[in-house]
Amino acid sequence: MSNIQVVVRCRSRNQREVDARSPIVVEIPNDRCSIDDPYITVNYNHITTTNTNTSSSTGSSSPLLSNQRTYKVDQVYGSQADQSLVFKNVALPLFNEFFNGFNVTILAYGQTGTGKTFTMCGNEPDIDKLEECDENIGIIPRVLHELFSKLKDSDCDYVVKCSYLELYNEDLKDLLQEDARPLKIYEQNGKSGKSIKIQNLCERQITDYKQGFKYLKMGLDKRKTAATKLNDVSSRSHTIFTINLYKNHGEQDLSGDSRYHIAKMNLVDLAGSENVNRSGSIVKETGSINQSLLTLGRVINTLSEQKPNQHIPYRESKLTRLLQDSIGGNTKTTLIATISPAKVNIDETCSTLDYASKAKNIKNIPQIGHESDSIMKKTLVKNLSVEIVRLNSDLVATRSKNGIYLDPENYQDLVQENESLKTSLKESQLANESIRFKLQEVKESSKVEIDKIKSRMNKLDGKNKQLSTDNHALLSETQKMSIENEQLRQKLNRVSVQMTHSSDKLSKVLFENLNSSITTIKDTITKDSQKHNIDDLIQAQLQLTSQLEKYNHDIDLKVKASNDKVRSLVNDGLSNILDNYRLLSDKISTNQREYIISLQQQISQLKQSNEQLATYLSTDRLALLSNNLSEQITGITESVFTEFKNTIIKSIDDNKNKLCNSQLQAVRGNVDKESQILQQHMMSWRQELSNIFPSIEKEVGAHDQNVQSSMKSAANFGKQGQERINELLHESNTFSLSDIPQPDITKLETISKNLSTDHDKLVEDLTHVKNNLGEIELFDAKNAFKISPIKIAQSTASPDKKQSTPSRRSPPAQVSRIARASTIVGSVRNRDDTKIPKLNRSKSFDDKENRNVKRRKILQLIDNQ
Ligand SMILES: Nc1ncnc2c1ncn2[C@@H]1O[C@H](COP(=O)(O)OP(=O)(O)OP(=O)(O)O)[C@@H](O)[C@H]1O
Numbered sequence: 001m002s003n004i005q006v007v008v009r010c011r012s013r014n015q016r017e018v019d020a021r022s023p024i025v026v027e028i029p030n031d032r033c034s035i036d037d038p039y040i041t042v043n044y045n046h047i048t049t050t051n052t053n054t055s056s057s058t059g060s061s062s063p064l065l066s067n068q069r070t071y072k073v074d075q076v077y078g079s080q081a082d083q084s085l086v087f088k089n090v091a092l093p094l095f096n097e098f099f100n101g102f103n104v105t106i107l108a109y110g111q112t113g114t115g116k117t118f119t120m121c122g123n124e125p126d127i128d129k130l131e132e133c134d135e136n137i138g139i140i141p142r143v144l145h146e147l148f149s150k151l152k153d154s155d156c157d158y159v160v161k162c163s164y165l166e167l168y169n170e171d172l173k174d175l176l177q178e179d180a181r182p183l184k185i186y187e188q189n190g191k192s193g194k195s196i197k198i199q200n201l202c203e204r205q206i207t208d209y210k211q212g213f214k215y216l217k218m219g220l221d222k223r224k225t226a227a228t229k230l231n232d233v234s235s236r237s238h239t240i241f242t243i244n245l246y247k248n249h250g251e252q253d254l255s256g257d258s259r260y261h262i263a264k265m266n267l268v269d270l271a272g273s274e275n276v277n278r279s280g281s282i283v284k285e286t287g288s289i290n291q292s293l294l295t296l297g298r299v300i301n302t303l304s305e306q307k308p309n310q311h312i313p314y315r316e317s318k319l320t321r322l323l324q325d326s327i328g329g330n331t332k333t334t335l336i337a338t339i340s341p342a343k344v345n346i347d348e349t350c351s352t353l354d355y356a357s358k359a360k361n362i363k364n365i366p367q368i369g370h371e372s373d374s375i376m377k378k379t380l381v382k383n384l385s386v387e388i389v390r391l392n393s394d395l396v397a398t399r400s401k402n403g404i405y406l407d408p409e410n411y412q413d414l415v416q417e418n419e420s421l422k423t424s425l426k427e428s429q430l431a432n433e434s435i436r437f438k439l440q441e442v443k444e445s446s447k448v449e450i451d452k453i454k455s456r457m458n459k460l461d462g463k464n465k466q467l468s469t470d471n472h473a474l475l476s477e478t479q480k481m482s483i484e485n486e487q488l489r490q491k492l493n494r495v496s497v498q499m500t501h502s503s504d505k506l507s508k509v510l511f512e513n514l515n516s517s518i519t520t521i522k523d524t525i526t527k528d529s530q531k532h533n534i535d536d537l538i539q540a541q542l543q544l545t546s547q548l549e550k551y552n553h554d555i556d557l558k559v560k561a562s563n564d565k566v567r568s569l570v571n572d573g574l575s576n577i578l579d580n581y582r583l584l585s586d587k588i589s590t591n592q593r594e595y596i597i598s599l600q601q602q603i604s605q606l607k608q609s610n611e612q613l614a615t616y617l618s619t620d621r622l623a624l625l626s627n628n629l630s631e632q633i634t635g636i637t638e639s640v641f642t643e644f645k646n647t648i649i650k651s652i653d654d655n656k657n658k659l660c661n662s663q664l665q666a667v668r669g670n671v672d673k674e675s676q677i678l679q680q681h682m683m684s685w686r687q688e689l690s691n692i693f694p695s696i697e698k699e700v701g702a703h704d705q706n707v708q709s710s711m712k713s714a715a716n717f718g719k720q721g722q723e724r725i726n727e728l729l730h731e732s733n734t735f736s737l738s739d740i741p742q743p744d745i746t747k748l749e750t751i752s753k754n755l756s757t758d759h760d761k762l763v764e765d766l767t768h769v770k771n772n773l774g775e776i777e778l779f780d781a782k783n784a785f786k787i788s789p790i791k792i793a794q795s796t797a798s799p800d801k802k803q804s805t806p807s808r809r810s811p812p813a814q815v816s817r818i819a820r821a822s823t824i825v826g827s828v829r830n831r832d833d834t835k836i837p838k839l840n841r842s843k844s845f846d847d848k849e850n851r852n853v854k855r856r857k858i859l860q861l862i863d864n865q
Contacts, residue, residue, distance in 0.1 A: 004327070005074050005334040006360040007090050008040055008353065010341050011115045012079035017342035026341040026349060031078035033085060040339075041070045042350055071353040073360055079341070082135050083122060083142075090334060091139045095146055097332050098245065098265045102366050105266040105326035106139060109355065110338030111348040112272030119336055120241075120269045121220060140241055140267050144212035147243065157258065159246040161203040162212055164219035168237035170291055170318055175219030175239070177202035185321050196324055203244060216241060218412075221419060238292060238319055241267040266326060270296075270319075273355070274348050292319030296327075297355065303328045304358040327359075332366045335359050421643065453606055464599055474588060489571075496567045500560075507556055514552065755853070 010026055027041040028034060044067045077086055091106060098104045108116035122138030151158050164175040165183070172183040184199040206212045223239060246260040271293055295317035302312050312328060314320045325331045337356035339349045 001363050001365050002332060004359050004362045004364060005090075006356045007075045007077065007086075007334060007336045008038075008071075008073050008339060008356060009077040009081065009086065009115060009119060009336055010040070010079065010339045011118075013340070013342050014113065017340065017344060020342075020344055022342040022344040024341045025343045025346050026339065028076050028078050030076075032080040033078070033089065034076040035074075035089070038073050038076045039070050040073070040076055040353060041068055042346060042353070043068055044346070069350065071357050073337070073353075073356055083119075083137055083139075084135065086119065086336075087139055087142045090336065091143060092146070094332060094334055095143050095265070097366075098243075098263050099147070099150060101247070101261050101263045103264045103266075103325060103331040105268065105323070105331050105333040107268045107270060107323070107326065107333065107335045108338060109270050109273055109335055110352050111274045111340060111345060114338035114340050114345075114352075116269050116272075116336075116338050119338060120267055121216065140216055141209075141213055143243065143265065143267070144206075144209040144216075147245070148209040148212075157248040157260070159260065160206050160212075161244040161246070162206055162215055163198075163201050163203045163242045163244075164215060165198065165201060165240045165242070165322075166219075166223060166237050167240075167292060167318055167322070172198070172318065174200075174202050175222045176204055176215055185318060195330075196322060198322075212243075218416070221416060236271045238271050239269045240322060241269075243267075264331075266323075266331075268323070268326075273352055292317040295320045296323070299327060300355055300359050300362065303363075304361040306361065306363070326364075328362055328364060330365050333364055453609075457603060457606055460599060460603060464596065467595065471589070478582075492567070492571070496563060499563050507552060510555065511552055 008028075010028060013022070013024065025043045025045070027043065029037045029039060075089065094104045094106060106120070108120050110116050118136075118138060120138050121140050122134075123136040147160065151160070162176075166173040166175050172185070174183060181200040183201055186197055186199055187194045188197050204211075204215055206215065219239070219241070223237065243265040245263045245265070247263070248258045248260045273293065295313055296319055298313050298316070299320050302310055314324045320327070326333045335356060337352050339345075339352050341349075
């Protein structure tokens with residue numbers, strides 16, 4: 001029994017996180033690798049929304065401080081850990097188990113963009129650079145390389161096959177086979193328990209690591225194409241690259257058949273885990289629910305609880321069914337959890353680490369070398385033959401399809417090139433779309449900005465107006481106050497004058513009262529002086545007077561002083577108030593002026609920037625930009641199409657040439673065959689003709705002799721006839737017609753008719769014979785096929801022979817003519833005895849002869865009668 005090994009790999013911050021100034025919140029003991037101290041601490045210092053009290057149910061993570069959480073796993077790798085280190089420490093031990101016959105699985109789990117694909121496959125375009133020890137190569141290519149270099153050194157018989165499966169939205173897809181039949185998951189019962197199989201999944205045999213790369217790349221390309229088609233599929237689809245190793249160490253069964261042990265290595269790149277929250281029950285995904293990831297979370301949760309007889313919900317999703325052997329089954333498994341160090345992803349990071357630390361508790365029971373994990377050579381060969389047959393039928397199907405035939409590798413290359421061209425076209429269209437979208441956004445946001453600026457300007461204008469209104473009001477207030485001030489001053493002056501006046505009046509009244517009292521007193525005194533001492537009285541009077549004067553003077557002074565004081569008080573106070581007021585007003589005016597100036601400056605700046613923005617966003621600029629863009633896109637599209645067209649044209653030309661050559665060869669072969677057959681025929685014809693010619697010559701000679709003798713006898717006959725005619729004429733002159741018995745006219749007519757038919761027949765036969773002789777001559781002259789038909793045509797003199805020249809050009813025409821000639825020769829031979837001796841003359845001669853014969857016959861008849 002062994003626990004699932006859990007490894008955490010934390011990459012460095014990506015550009016997006018750096019741009020967002022998201023701080024690093026993940027701490028690991030070593031930036032490269034921590035195996036003895038495999039802890040990861042997540043700091044919540046800045047976190048306000050995350051529930052820091054959440055603790056792992058497994059207890060493997062514990063809150064050390066209220067603002068920190070620490071997780072323990074088996075190994076931790078940081079941003080300085082390179083691909084070769086991860087392969088050496090994580091994948092290689094598992095690979096060795098696989099090589100020794102165990103089924104093993106490596107799973108990459110984590111949030112989108114944290115490096116699952118990077119870890120499993122590497123940066124895809126660099127896969128070909130493994131030989132150059134390229135650092136970006138991931139686990140799968142390294143495993144393939146390691147596998148074949150190890151197999152090369154081993155002395156066992158082996159077969160390696162691979163398959164590449166994609167699971168998206170609960171749909172299985174074979175990434176190594178177009179138009180595959182529907183894939184079905186089923187369980188196979190073996191002695192070591194049930195194992196999961198996939199019906200119709202294509203397993204490609206690979207004989208070296210490069211072939212393996214090719215298939216990996218093929219699958220990645222297909223996945224990539226799908227990703228561009230359907231936004232962000234890559235983060236939602238799971239892929240399983242499986243390597244099947246069939247090994248035989250010389251074991252045989254009773255029948256002598258070799259037994260091959262099977263070991264399976266599953267390399268799984270899971271979908272982005274951001275779709276699942278920590279409880280494993282709620283999804284965030286906006287589109288379709290990733291049922292598989294949810295169920296995987298539940299399976300991990302249930303298994304980590306380690307309760308006896310617990311139901312594990314493997315069957316609730318296809319992913320968990322596929323991974324049933326790997327999670328809680330009979331496989332050695334390592335889970336690589338990939339995380340981001342940035343604060344923006346802290347929730348996902350904690351969720352991933354929760355899962356990782358839970359998975360660490362899951363126990364598997366790996367088994368090796370059971371009979372159910374082996375296959376007999378016969379079956380293996382049969383399977384391979386089936387695959388070969390399938391491949392051949394694919395090939396035949398491809399060949400028999402309308403269109404051109406391409407070598408499968410060329411075809412694959414073309415298809416891939418086509419796919420990648422399509423992808424680049426799609427990408428450039430997408431880029432174009434996003435630029436357009438961004439431009440639209442900029443336009444809209446600048447519109448919003450302009451609107452904001454406008455509304456701010458309007459507000460400022462309003463404020464300005466308000467201020468100037470306030471200023472006006474203030475000025476008019478100031479003026480009003482100065483007028484009031486002036487009025488107050490005048491009033492005060494008036495009061496002061498009035499006060500002075502009234503005090504003068506008062507003092508005068510007082511003085512007069514005083515004088516009258518003095519006078520009264522004086523009178524009294526005068527009256528009394530008579531009785532008293534007048535001098536004393538005068539003295540007293542003088543004293544009183546002086547006292548009064550003094551008193552009066554004091555009062556005057558006091559009134560004046562109080563007057564002055566009041567005046568100065570009023571004057572000073574008012575002027576102070578006025579001065580203050582004036583200062584204040586001046587200050588306000590200055591501030592207002594400054595404020596207005598700054599406002600005007602701001603407004604002009606705003607106007608300027610507004611104008612700049614407007615110029616920037618003017619339709620001309622946009623049109624220019626979009627023209628440039630469309631030019632670029634057109635350029636790209638054209639170049640892409642031209643490239644594509646050239647490739648297609650080149651391949652068509654190549655294939656046309658190939659096709660023409662093969663056609664030419666086939667035609668040449670046929671022509672050669674036909675000429676051989678013709679040659680044989682010609683030989684036999686020649687033979688036949690050489691057999692026929694002597695007899696024909698003999699027959700012709702005989703005919704000639706017959707003709708000669710016939711002509712002679714005819715001449716004699718004619719001579720005799722002439723003599724007889726003469727005799728008859730003579731007789732006719734001597735005998736009258738009435739003496740001659742009248743012949744039977746009807747009979748004579750019948751005879752004449754018969755004779756004429758015979759004559760016609762004979763003429764026809766003669767013509768035939770003549771023609772035949774001509775033909776035979778011609779045939780002989782040709783001396784068969786050594787002379788070219790054209791030469792024959794030229795050498796033949798008569799115009800009717802010239803006419804038949806075109807028909808002699810081709811061997812079949814010659815053949816038919818020869819055949820006809822031989823038939824005619826045959827017919828001549830058949831008629832030979834009866835007809836030929838009488839014929840072979842010129843037409844006029846024949847007519848004459850016939851007439852004579854007729855005449856003779858008539859005369860004979862007459863004689864007979
Ligand atoms: N450890 C690392 N070192 C260097 N670059 C990395 C590392 N991990 C990830 N990257 C880079 O980050 C980017 C995203 O990585 P990758 O595509 O592997 O993420 P992913 O988890 O597979 O995402 P998805 O779930 O969307 O498929 C890639 O450009 C990759 O090269």
